[in-house]
Amino acid sequence: MKLTLADRTATPSALYTAQQTGELDKLAIDSGIAGIRLMKRAGRAAFDQLLARHPNVEQVTVYCGAGNNAGDGYVVAALAAQQRIPVRLIAVGDPEKLSGEAAEARDYARQEGVIFESPGEAPPTGVIVDALLGTGIKGEVRPAYAEAIEQINASGRPVMAIDIPTGLNADTGAVMGTAVRAGFTVTFIGVKRGLLTARGPALCGELVFADLGVPESIYAQVSAEVMPLTLAQLLATLPRRATDAHKGDFGHVMVIGGDTGFGGASIMAAESAARAGAGLVSLATRPEHVAPALTRRPEIMVCGVTSGQELEPWLARPTVLVVGPGLGQSPWSEQMLQQALQSGLPLVLDADALNLLAANRPAAAEKRDDWILTPHPGEAARLLDTTTVEIQADRFGAITELQKRYGGAIILKGAGSLVKGPGSDIGLVTAGNPGMASGGMGDVLSGILGGLLAQGETVTDVARLGACLHTEAADLAVGDWGERSLLATDLVPALCQLLQAEPGVATS
Structure with a gap:
């Protein structure tokens, strides 16, 4: 699988589990980088990669779930609206139940005039952004999310996954019932090991890594057991x-x-x-x-x-x-x-x-x-x-x-x-x-x-x-x-x- 580096010059020297990536995220926040700042950096990195591959994009459809992965999607939707790109946001789950940084990102999108839709109102159009579920998935994808995945996969439209294709296990590369098939995936802070083995390469498409400005000293504090071979x-x-x-x-x-x-x-x-x-x-x-x-x-x-x-x-x-x-x-x-x-x-x-x-x-x-x-x-x-x-x-x-x-x-x-x-x-x-x-x-x-x-x-x-x-x-x-x-x-x-x-x- 081709691994592209979005914002760093050194190839990642370790591959992480979901828990280890969470530790990196927490350490970065504890070091003084605000959580909403990291989320906005993630949304910006993903949006920039979308434009790099689709510079003449006419419409963006963002699927958002109910966690921090959704927050990244709300930021992408807000940035698209700022660029006067028609954007649809399909919310799976109640947006009003979001909390923390994800709620701030939701409000950011709303402030930019993004209208939230419910699933099934209309088929997705333009470039699709998968921000349904992130690395925290434990069991099989629930029915509401499985339906959204089916809509995405059946659309025939280009798909960008944020952090990880929904339904893919970040630790093993196994599919948790069903999963999004992305043309490219932008992953953040740490490269998840499941993206690169088993079903990961087939579902991720091209993999882009953005470290979001997390300093090298943070990575030294989390040991990983898997390394990419060069x-x-x-x-x-x-x-x-x-x-x-x-x-x-x-x-x-x-x-x-x-x-x-x-x-x-x-x-x-x-x-x-x-x-x-x-x-x-x-x-x-x-x-x-x-x-x-x-x-x-x-x-x-x-x-x-x-x-x-x-x-x-x-x-x-x-x-x-x-x-x-x-x-x-x-x-x-x-x-x-x-x-x-x-x-x-x-x-x-x-x-x-x-x-x-x-x-x-x-x-x-x-x-x-x-x-x-x-x-x-x-x-x-x-x-x-x-x-x-x-x-x-x-x-x-x-x-x-x-x-x-x-x-x-x-x-x-x-x-x-x-x-x-x-x-x-x-x-x-x-x-x-x-x-x-x-x-x-x-x-x-x-x-x-x-x-x-x-x-x-x-x-x-x-x-x-x-x-x-x-x-x-x-x-x-x-x-x-x-x-x-x-x-x-x-x-x-x-x-x-x-x-x-x-x-x-x-x-x-």
């Missing part, structure tokens, strides 16, 4: 290669996978590992896939194996194993995974390696610190013996439980992928696009991770950097191919381009 910062940790480097300095990755009918997945993973910088890459696969793999990428050492016993001698040379791409769930697959687990080597597990692990095939592996697991929500559900719906309802809780149960570093894939390593905060990947919803993308990711892990970085650093490289490469490649036509192998040239630009740090 590729430039992560790339800077990769060391430059010494002038006298040789291939043995950068590890040996072996990809294990490619059961009958699934050979392409393991070949893509092996190629990606090589392109990510591994010194040597080998592939253990079904014998029928040896020739296609060598034809595709002759730099890869390929061995055909028909059993775990045949694989065992080949495990003496690699330093990292990537297990899962095209692995399948056959007896052959189980033998491959068993040998990998018994090797004692650092691991990247993906796809059917995770499904076999979840099914205790082979016998349950012990929790370990030297592996990276890369489940999508369905695989995560199997690993935690729950449902995909439950995983998506609280992705932050899910990845925390996965890391606690299995150890190592976890990448919970999906819109707004999450990354968590031993003792670390949760990292959130903000890059990526819908073109990644195609076969083979996970295989490329697992290869990238294996290639980076072979070069000596920690599992946490590798998981963070690999997840960012993967999504940023997809964003780069989608410019050439488009979302509908993007293929997993299209990411490989883009990956090389990103790594070519790495700043790096010097090594001796």
Whole structure:
């Protein structure tokens, strides 16, 4: 998801829950910034963003609820009226029951001549502003608000959400029954973590952050457990290669996978590992896939194996194993995974390696610190013996439980992928696009991770950097191919381009 900064030069370094954002707001007020002043700044920031996208707007329809989020909407309505832009304000709930700053904002709008309407008097027109409910929503959206959401979504008009689309959970990104679909969202003071994962990116549209002039000293007083991951910062940790480097300095990755009918997945993973910088890459696969793999990428050492016993001698040379791409769930697959687990080597597990692990095939592996697991929500559900719906309802809780149960570093894939390593905060990947919803993308990711892990970085650093490289490469490649036509192998040239630009740090 694209994150635009409305009024600050530094990208936010933390993502907050609704409660934490409330603490920031309270601390700002306690520091001497009046609450109504913050509200008017919020309304001004939102109105400016509306005009930036719709400079010739002919009408604005503002939906207001009964809390502080409504107060921001009343300010937007007042500012539109000041600009002689026809404005309609649809009040869901009694405006006279507003209190505090929201009541002051209501009076401000009334003073500017804004007329309040009841829901259902007429369909919305012009640009719609969603100021119904903010971050405080607890249960499912109540009927009156659900009807208003339906009106907004059915209107076909452009929609700006204030702070958060109504019905979206600010903490998890889950939908509380129903939610507004916005073209862009202007969020204030702290970026809410639910805006950037699960259903958040699809419902927010473009996300704009305005800090409303809250000083940096306020942010230092509230600790958050989730941070956005930035590729430039992560790339800077990769060391430059010494002038006298040789291939043995950068590890040996072996990809294990490619059961009958699934050979392409393991070949893509092996190629990606090589392109990510591994010194040597080998592939253990079904014998029928040896020739296609060598034809595709002759730099890869390929061995055909028909059993775990045949694989065992080949495990003496690699330093990292990537297990899962095209692995399948056959007896052959189980033998491959068993040998990998018994090797004692650092691991990247993906796809059917995770499904076999979840099914205790082979016998349950012990929790370990030297592996990276890369489940999508369905695989995560199997690993935690729950449902995909439950995983998506609280992705932050899910990845925390996965890391606690299995150890190592976890990448919970999906819109707004999450990354968590031993003792670390949760990292959130903000890059990526819908073109990644195609076969083979996970295989490329697992290869990238294996290639980076072979070069000596920690599992946490590798998981963070690999997840960012993967999504940023997809964003780069989608410019050439488009979302509908993007293929997993299209990411490989883009990956090389990103790594070519790495700043790096010097090594001796």
